[in-house]
Amino acid sequence: MFVFMGITLTPKVSSHIQVLARKRVREYQASIKVGSHRIPFLCSHIPPPCLFLLLPSFPFHPVLPQVSSHLQVLAKRKSREIQSKLKDQVSKDKALQTVANLSSAQIVSASVMKPQTSFPPPVRYWPGPVPGQPGHSQDIKPFAQPPYTTLPAPVPPPISYEALPPPRPAAIAAPVWQDRTISSAKLRLLEFSAFMETQRDREMHKHLFVHIGPSNPVYSDPVLESIDVRQIYDKFSEKKGGLKELYEKGPHNAFFLVKFWADLSSEVEEGSDAFYLVSSQYSGTENITISVSTKVCSFGKQVVEKVETEYAHLEGGKYVFRIHRSPMCEYMINFIHKLKHLPEKYMMNSVLENFTILQVVSNRETQETLLCIAFVFEVSTSEHGAQYHVYRLVND
Incomplete structure (x- = not known):
C-alpha cells in the first residue's frame, strides 16, 4: 500500500x-x-x-x-524549419535592399544581373586566403606565372634604346594645331607682337613689349589648359559686341585667353624718335576678307577701338593674312610711357590688373567670329624678356 x-x-x-x-x-x-x-x-x-x-x-x-x-x-525539427524560413526572409530582405540601392543603369547592366558563377576565379595579388575565393594562398605577383594553365605568360616588351615619337592616330578629325595653339576650325594665329623701333647710329633697334612666336606643335604636345570665361567677364566691356555676347554666339572653340608678361625694360625716353608698332599673321582655310577689331578696356569699360581689314594671300596651299607694322594708337603709346614712369613693378602690376585688350577676328562678309583673344598683362621680371601663356576659354 x-x-x-x-x-x-x-x-x-x-x-x-x-x-x-x-x-x-x-x-x-x-x-x-x-x-x-x-x-x-x-x-x-x-x-x-x-x-x-x-x-x-x-x-x-x-x-x-x-x-x-x-x-x-x-x-528540434520544427525549430530548424522556423530558422530556415527566417534565414530565407532575411536573404530576401537583403536582396530587396540591394536592388533598391542600385541605379537604373546598374539594374539594366548585364554585368550586374548575370550570374558570375560561370567565370573562373580571378588571380589574386595579395598573400593569404581570401574569403570565398578558392585557390592557393601564395602571393601571386603581376606578370608572374598564373596558377591556370590556360592563361599564356605575358610577352616581354621589345628592347629599345631610343624614345620613339607617339604614332599619329589613324583617324583624326582636327589638325595637330587645334587644341594646342590659338586656332579655330577656320583660322589660326601664327604670330603676334607689339614692339618699338628706334634708330641708333643709322641702325634700327627693335624692342618687343609682347610677343607670340611661330610654333610647330606635334601630337605629343599637351593640349591647352582651360579657364572659365565667366571669371573674366567683368574685365571686358559688356556693351554690344562684348566678350559675353560674343561667347554666347560662338563658336566656343574660337575663344582664348593670353596672359602676357610684358617687357618694359626699354631705356627710350618720351619724345624721342621711336615708332610703336603692332604686327600679326594668320592662316586660314578659306579665301575671305577678315576684319580685325582691337578694343582696349580699363576697369571693364571700353576706351578705344581700332578696326583693320586684311585680304587673303595664297601661299603654300594656304590662305595667309598679314597685318604688318600697323601703327599703335596714341592712347596705347601714352599708357606705356606713364606705366614706365612708375617707380616699382608692383605698382605697374596694380595698374595692369585693370587693363585688358580684346581682339576679335571675324569674316567681314558674314560677321562670323573666327578668333577671339582676351589679353591680360603683368610686368615681366625675367631676364629673357617678354613671355606668355595661352588658355582656352570654356563655360563649364
Whole structure:
C-alpha cells in the first residue's frame, strides 16, 4: 500500500490510476501542437500513484521517457524549419535592399544581373586566403606565372634604346594645331607682337613689349589648359559686341585667353624718335576678307577701338593674312610711357590688373567670329624678356 498526503492507496487502486494516467497522456498528446512549448520531464522520479493527482493543477502533463524523447526530436525539427524560413526572409530582405540601392543603369547592366558563377576565379595579388575565393594562398605577383594553365605568360616588351615619337592616330578629325595653339576650325594665329623701333647710329633697334612666336606643335604636345570665361567677364566691356555676347554666339572653340608678361625694360625716353608698332599673321582655310577689331578696356569699360581689314594671300596651299607694322594708337603709346614712369613693378602690376585688350577676328562678309583673344598683362621680371601663356576659354 502507498500513503500519500494522508490517503491510503491499495495495489488495485494504484494500478487503476496508472491506466487512467496513460490514457490521459495519450489524449493530451493528440490535442497539443508539438514544438510550441518544451514539455518538462517531471515523471521520472514521482511515484505512479501521484501522477493523476498532479494533472489538474499543472499546465504541462507528464510524459513517459520514450514519449519525451520523441517530442524533443519533433521540437528540434520544427525549430530548424522556423530558422530556415527566417534565414530565407532575411536573404530576401537583403536582396530587396540591394536592388533598391542600385541605379537604373546598374539594374539594366548585364554585368550586374548575370550570374558570375560561370567565370573562373580571378588571380589574386595579395598573400593569404581570401574569403570565398578558392585557390592557393601564395602571393601571386603581376606578370608572374598564373596558377591556370590556360592563361599564356605575358610577352616581354621589345628592347629599345631610343624614345620613339607617339604614332599619329589613324583617324583624326582636327589638325595637330587645334587644341594646342590659338586656332579655330577656320583660322589660326601664327604670330603676334607689339614692339618699338628706334634708330641708333643709322641702325634700327627693335624692342618687343609682347610677343607670340611661330610654333610647330606635334601630337605629343599637351593640349591647352582651360579657364572659365565667366571669371573674366567683368574685365571686358559688356556693351554690344562684348566678350559675353560674343561667347554666347560662338563658336566656343574660337575663344582664348593670353596672359602676357610684358617687357618694359626699354631705356627710350618720351619724345624721342621711336615708332610703336603692332604686327600679326594668320592662316586660314578659306579665301575671305577678315576684319580685325582691337578694343582696349580699363576697369571693364571700353576706351578705344581700332578696326583693320586684311585680304587673303595664297601661299603654300594656304590662305595667309598679314597685318604688318600697323601703327599703335596714341592712347596705347601714352599708357606705356606713364606705366614706365612708375617707380616699382608692383605698382605697374596694380595698374595692369585693370587693363585688358580684346581682339576679335571675324569674316567681314558674314560677321562670323573666327578668333577671339582676351589679353591680360603683368610686368615681366625675367631676364629673357617678354613671355606668355595661352588658355582656352570654356563655360563649364
